[in-house]
Amino acid sequence: MPALKRMSLGRLVWPLAALGCLLLFNLFFTPNFFHVEVKQGHLYGNLIDIIKNAAPIMLLAIGLTLVIATKGIDISVGSVVAISAGVVAILLGGDLGGVPLFPVPVAIAAALIACTAAGFWNGILVSRIGLQPIIATLILFVAGRGIAMVLTNAMVIWLYVKPFAIFGQGYWLGLPFSIYMVAGLLLLTWFVTRRTAIGMFVESVGINPTAARFSGINAKNILLGVYVFSGFCAGLSGLVVCSTVMSADGNNAGNLYELDAILAVVLGGTSLNGGKFYLLGSMIGALIIQTLTTTIYAFNVAPEISQVVKAFVVYGVSLLQSERFRRSVSGMFVKGRATA
Amino acid sequence: MTRRLLDNRNLSILVILGLFVIMFGYGSFAYTGFFAVQNFLNLFIDNAYLLILAVGMTFVIISGGIDLSVGSMLGLGTMIASSLVTKQHLNPMLVIVIVVLVGTALGFFMGCLITLFELPPFIITLAGYYLARGLCYVVSIDTIAISDPVFQSAAHSEIHIIGNSFVSPSAIIAVVVVLVGAYVLRFTRFGRTVYAIGGNEQSALLMGLPVGRTKIGIYALSGFCSGLAGVVFTFYTLSGYALDGKGMELDAIAAVVIGGTLLTGGSGSILGTVLGVLVYGTIQVLIVFQGTLNSWWTRIAIGFLVFVFCALQRLFETRKEATAVRGASRTSAAVAGGG
């Protein structure tokens, strides 16, 4: 066990360092960045905002970590978030008095079931029909948003059901409720992947699918499972998103979330080529992205422009992960030395 | 002759053509006013931008890649065009050239990353999706209206062809792009190399084809088409809005896939893509004529069609693999012993 801990912490050094740099930058250049105050028993401040805003992405990143570990990808998660928001909104209804059409637990369950089914669909396409993951999840990427818009009839549905607000706006023991959701899902996933053989099987399938099959692992079901789980996570994320703004906007909910989630996983140390995965790393990756966004925002730059920065971060990380690039860079240094 | 007609490549064209005829036919029977030449021509006028995007996308997908940035690049095109024309008062023709060059340059940049460093196309172009969209906002957060006379006339011109029916300059541009694209794919070495790369990139390399140059060229071409589609889009809307083109990459991919191009690369045609765009346009028109359905049903219908075509493609693939193993190879030593 101590050996395991040592290994995982080692991989986390880089993402932690990156996060640390960002926070350090803010320490010097952003006034009141670290200011935390207590109001009405709740903690407020930039730091709290970062964690709160990162929660939907963190939920997505947990599911996506496992998918990427199998050498796959799921770009439908943003659209599935919209579906989740749509389902829960129409089942709760927009009654101004706050009286839900269906009980809140029923609405939540329906949303989660719908999204898990979406994940099952993706999983079948990848594991049984054999479509490439990018293509398989592209279909829901396209159709999912359409489904969400049809569910909400292309209108933004406003919710007044007070109990539902807790997911995105509630506080518990001073901290935002969504953080507990993330922590809960993280713990559950950690438990399932590390206290059963599932984690090891997922990594084997990603590292060497042939050897995994030859060792008697049912690779097809592992693949199916990770996509189902990713769908479920998108469902949870949709609940938080919907609850935060107390509305379901089929067009904008979950918009651009897929790249953020993929980026979070990659920043956290899990390789796009599959294999070993780092759940905690993905969480740090999501925090890095959110801190970046908040930092840019604090400088009064339009939030949409943060996309440009994110794009360059993706390019940078991709290049660093590319062997060809690393080789050519080190080649340049070697040549330099030779001529000197 | 029938065998030739029914072989795989022609089969997919026939299927999509049949689909289009069925849809257009259904609309003609169900709704008055549907069956009109102008209605057909409107498909080209209203979807000119999509035709251009889809031509570029066809090249990319045939080569086995994918470009998720074209919608955002279209938006960037409209932003740059409207900004330069309205705020900087530059010559509209010059502006058009600049927009197209910017698109080509961005496509070239992504093509280099993908080819030189062997990075996955979907990640690089997905980041391009964000990059271009972000740059849209850098140009302007608000909508920019265009009042320039050249653009105005391009938007409102009606070029009469058959009797009272007319097409717009955008439609003409789109048709020209389609014809040029078809020609390049069929009659130039560049175009044939695109097919070779999609069929088996390793083999293409070993056969001495300029794979690297061609791949970069493909993404640059896609960027060119995105820029041009942006210009054409401003002819349509006479404005630049930062969210222009959102989601259009998927429409383009859908049109290409429905048109019979395999997402795995190696086969496809511009003709199929055109039919795919026509089907897409017809679905939208049908929904408008229907009146009560949410226009977002188009998304679902398109997504469903993409699924059906991909699944069918995959089915054909696995069937071909199975027959190849069964038919082409039998053990040579069927007789025991012997010398």
Next chain:
Amino acid sequence: MPEQAPVLEMRKITKVFPGVRALSGVDFRLFRGEVHAVMGQNGAGKSTLVKVLTGVHRHDAGEILLEGNAIAPDSPFAAQKLGISTVYQEINLCPNLSVAENMFIGRQPMRLGSIRWKELNRKAEEALAKLNIVLDVTQPLSSYSIAIQQMVAIARVLDLSSKILILDEPTSSLDEAEVERLFGVIRKLRDQGLAILFITHFLDQTYRISDRITVLQNGLFCGEYKTAQLPKLELIAKMLGKELSAFSYAAEHAAKKREAAPASKEEPVLRIRQLGLRGSIAPFDLDLSAGEVLGLAGLLGSGRTEMAKLIFGIDSAHQGEIQINGKKANINSPHAAMMAGMGFCSEDRKNEGAFSELTVRENIILALQARKGMLNFIPLKKQTEIAEKLIDSLKVKTPSAENTAGQLSGGNLQKVMLARWLATNPSVLILDEPTRGIDVGAKLEIMELILKLSREGMGVIFISSEFEEVVRCSDRVAVLRDHAKVGELSGPEVDEQNIVRTIAEGR
């Protein structure tokens, strides 16, 4: 054939890679109007010789003379320009393009910047007609069988330039009729004066098509012979690097082993009837009793791995049945095979066995865990216990069970693979080349282990290219040749000479 100057001469070619001498002073001559086969076992240097000739590698010593001129091609393109054409086993063409296009892509006839398709198609038809092939050149290559695709590949390279044609394993995926058709084309080309270098594993085909044979063994040149003057038995002996008479009779050790264990007359634990897969292995029968070691012997490419993969469910058979402990078993996946009590160590440890980023412990317990199922997680302490016990008994050299498997040497990796399956306590263990590429000490350890396992009641199927090893460990031996089982030896018959003779003559 009149003795003329060879069109190609390779003299004293040496090629050294870090740690291995692939070729040491090898001579090779190629004559016009002849088919010359290069034969040798794994590591003999055949592919290196071809790679040196086609410019993939640069030779370290010696010289290559083409029509009397010294050459040193530095790339396959350079070699092609010199007139050396190569067609590989994997047909390096584009299946989606038409036949004609595959032949001329990159050099299509153009006019005013446009490809002239009519002329392209006509030229393709002409080039194919030279090989007596007539077909619709406008159809995609993939619509034709592998055999036809191969001939298109040949026509293509010959159209580019044609002094020498190298065919690397051209018949691996062909059936009998297709092989004969290909040979017809080869004979025609030969009669037209082309010099052809032919590489194959199939002994029969060598004797059917080649005029001359060069034998390589362990990077050394063993001799060049006229095919008609080299008996099969002698060829095999030379490939194995031994004199005929040197093949040992029953090793004492092995004989003692067979005396010690009484012949088992019970129901075989594994009973296979007419199991076969088209294109992979001809239908065969096989029996394995508990505590028995069955060796699969044959030359490289004879189909041993294919047989093993069929038994273990990695490939799905087209016909036949497998019975385990008397009951019919549906072995359609490795998972099913494992649950039925089988284990399999692949010969390709790196690509089909090892998880380089997982620890040694995880590599070892993986199959056992798969057997127990996803939810029945083996606690870490128990995992470590199992792993360390096996590391100990197999003497795996690793600093700890927590090191990643990627750091292990070949021999230790093999032991870890063995450990993986031993942990599941199988009743049938299939070992494909477990002694290949590891040091002598480890080899002996593994062979001792095999004997020990069989004494404890495990049924073992043992594949090795070293006949000596097979004889040493096996109670019975199934002999394979050219993707079929051609004979079986048991008891006192088990010795190297009989194996070699069975390969040469069948039963």
